[in-house]
Amino acid sequence: MLARPDTRPDYSNDALRALVQPDRVHRSLYTDPAIFDLEMDRVFTRAWVYVGHDSQVANAGDFITTRIGREPVIMTRDGDGLVHVISNRCAHRGVAVCAASSGNSRYFKCPYHGWTYRSDGSLAALPQRRSYPKDLEPPPGTYAMTPIASVETYRGFVFARLSADGPDLDIYLNGIKRSIDDLVDRAPDGEIALVGGCSRYTIRANWKLQIDNGVDLHHSSFTHVSTLDENGRQFSRHGGGPRILIDKKSIDWEPFGVVGFPYGHGYQGRPPVETLPSGPVYDEYVARLVAKHGADRTAQILVYDRFNSVIYPSMTFQAFGQHLRIVRPVSVDRTEIEVYPVTLKGAPEAYNVNAIRSIAATHSAASMIQTDDMEMFERAQQGLASQQTDWVLFAGHPGSEEPWREGGWRGLGTSEFVSRIQYAQNWISYMTGGSGNEPV
Amino acid sequence: MSPSELHAIQQFLFLEARLLDERRLEEWAQLFTDDGIYWAPTDPQAASPDTAVSLFFDDRRSMDARIKRLRHPEAHVAIPHSSTAHMLGNIEAETAEGQVRARAVFHVAEYRHTAPRWYGGRVEYHLVPHGISFRIALKKVMLVNSTASLTSMAFYL
Numbered sequence: 001m002l003a004r005p006d007t008r009p010d011y012s013n014d015a016l017r018a019l020v021q022p023d024r025v026h027r028s029l030y031t032d033p034a035i036f037d038l039e040m041d042r043v044f045t046r047a048w049v050y051v052g053h054d055s056q057v058a059n060a061g062d063f064i065t066t067r068i069g070r071e072p073v074i075m076t077r078d079g080d081g082l083v084h085v086i087s088n089r090c091a092h093r094g095v096a097v098c099a100a101s102s103g104n105s106r107y108f109k110c111p112y113h114g115w116t117y118r119s120d121g122s123l124a125a126l127p128q129r130r131s132y133p134k135d136l137e138p139p140p141g142t143y144a145m146t147p148i149a150s151v152e153t154y155r156g157f158v159f160a161r162l163s164a165d166g167p168d169l170d171i172y173l174n175g176i177k178r179s180i181d182d183l184v185d186r187a188p189d190g191e192i193a194l195v196g197g198c199s200r201y202t203i204r205a206n207w208k209l210q211i212d213n214g215v216d217l218h219h220s221s222f223t224h225v226s227t228l229d230e231n232g233r234q235f236s237r238h239g240g241g242p243r244i245l246i247d248k249k250s251i252d253w254e255p256f257g258v259v260g261f262p263y264g265h266g267y268q269g270r271p272p273v274e275t276l277p278s279g280p281v282y283d284e285y286v287a288r289l290v291a292k293h294g295a296d297r298t299a300q301i302l303v304y305d306r307f308n309s310v311i312y313p314s315m316t317f318q319a320f321g322q323h324l325r326i327v328r329p330v331s332v333d334r335t336e337i338e339v340y341p342v343t344l345k346g347a348p349e350a351y352n353v354n355a356i357r358s359i360a361a362t363h364s365a366a367s368m369i370q371t372d373d374m375e376m377f378e379r380a381q382q383g384l385a386s387q388q389t390d391w392v393l394f395a396g397h398p399g400s401e402e403p404w405r406e407g408g409w410r411g412l413g414t415s416e417f418v419s420r421i422q423y424a425q426n427w428i429s430y431m432t433g434g435s436g437n438e439p440v
Numbered sequence: 441m442s443p444s445e446l447h448a449i450q451q452f453l454f455l456e457a458r459l460l461d462e463r464r465l466e467e468w469a470q471l472f473t474d475d476g477i478y479w480a481p482t483d484p485q486a487a488s489p490d491t492a493v494s495l496f497f498d499d500r501r502s503m504d505a506r507i508k509r510l511r512h513p514e515a516h517v518a519i520p521h522s523s524t525a526h527m528l529g530n531i532e533a534e535t536a537e538g539q540v541r542a543r544a545v546f547h548v549a550e551y552r553h554t555a556p557r558w559y560g561g562r563v564e565y566h567l568v569p570h571g572i573s574f575r576i577a578l579k580k581v582m583l584v585n586s587t588a589s590l591t592s593m594a595f596y597l
Binding site: 226235 | 486
């Protein structure tokens with residue numbers, strides 16, 4: 001991939017390495033537009049980025065438009081059922097061919113001069129072709145809505161990488177695949193669908209603040225204190241939400257743990273939920289799981305041992321909470337997040353409706369929980385303007401993490417080691433030309 | 441509908457807006473019926489909050505939880521809290537099945553810090569007669585930019 005010509009060569013690799021220390025990162029990672037430009041060129045081109053779920057393009061001709069870093073793309077399904085990710089850019093004058101966020105069409109016709117493309121991006125028609133010189137007739141595929149170099153799918157989750165080079169998706173995801181399994185296996189039919197719409201929120205803050213937060217249990221005792229009842233319990237759509245304060249003091253988060261994996265992924269252990277769901281809808285849901293998988297397997301499926309999972313650098317999701325989020329950087333101090341409720345195929349309709357409805361309470365731009373996090377991210381962006389100190393600390397529980405049975409490492413609940421690894425191993429590797437997972 | 445009936449409906453809608461702007465949220469919630477709903481869909485075509493996510497979907501219970509939270513001394517997103525001014529226009533009303541269906545367009549000016557924010561759209565009310573006034577069975581708020589990526593909101597439209 002060619003370097004962007006307007007990339008400013010302000011940062012040598014040595015200069016970048018100086019910004020990341022074992023227990024801290026320089027504030028410029030959150031505030032310098034030049035760093036943001038480099039991230040778009042180096043992290044979001046070399047990492048596998050989650051594009052969408054194949055249920056969003058269930059039928060031949062279905063498409064959604066989105067972005068991978070700065071790259072405008074369309075995810076499509078062709079007449080043979082294959083999923084493609086192609087650049088949303090006409091080969092002629094560069095016009096974004098498709099303006100709709102989703103739809104169904106056999107062809108994409110550029111509104112400017114009528115160049116027309118198939119679902120796989122190949123050119124189907126070029127009006128006034130005879131007016132073009134013969135030698136414009138290209139080798140096959142040259143004039144196309146360019147297919148993105150690498151596209152792979154895991155259990156319906158479609159990932160793409162702008163760079164052709166790098167590890168296979170399987171190696172990239174490694175241990176975090178078990179979190180995807182944890183989500184998909186909860187569907188009695190073994191499949192999920194993203195068919196409940198999308199809630200979008202914007203933070204006037206750097207994208208990494210949302211990612212940092214995804215592996216941070218401890219903040220709940222402070223950030224979310226206004227969402228707790230008189231017994232210190234957070235409200236929950238399932239009832240019996242996690243108890244976060246006892247006698248107005250933070251609970252001990254350490255036993256719940258955080259887990260980190262190669263390539264920067266991780267998850268938070270289960271929060272302190274004392275009572276699991278109950279009631280006729282839940283009972284019916286469990287009965288359907290048992291009917292499909294038997295009691296023993298159902299018991300395994302329903303084990304709740306992880307709260308929020310992060311797939312670095314751009315996605316977070318909750319299996320039990322039944323939603324996933326895409327983190328889309330816009331500029332150094334602006335980020336858009338998309339929240340999708342997850343429908344479990346084969347579950348009672350009321351169970352899935354509950355997941356759709358609860359987004360308004362938990363994660364919409366007007367919700368009662370996410371707005372507290374958004375406020376923290378924006379205040380961080382404001383505070384990081386200070387020039388009195390250069391460093392952002394991730395120093396909690398140094399060296400306490402231990403090898404974990406799923407691969408990677410597990411640390412105490414308030415350990416900040418997952419963020420430490422993300423910066424000191426993954427972020428710096430991408431930024432200095434590595435594959436994303438060498439210690440530097 | 442007579443001019444005086446329409447006038448009474450308008451006065452009620454202005455009261456509803458003023459209670460929000462004066463942050464008399466507990467009194468505002470009392471304007472709703474026991475099974476009243478405040479709904480702001482994300483998808484303007486959504487027929488129900490069950491098929492697509494909503495920006496807001498409050499029954500009286502979640503209204504009470506939201507208001508209690510907004511009053512909490514550590515509700516960070518409400519420190520400082522938003523000041524709002526609701527403006528209603530193009531009010532139309534008709535009677536159907538013992539209820540009043542009112543439609544209007546709204547503008548809300550909001551300021552918390554940094555810069556003021558502006559919201560606009562259409563709003564529908566299902567009102568049931570209550571003494572000499574009304575109660576709200578449904579307030580459905582349809583932002584013109586409901587599908588956009590929105591910054592945090594800790595106030596009712």
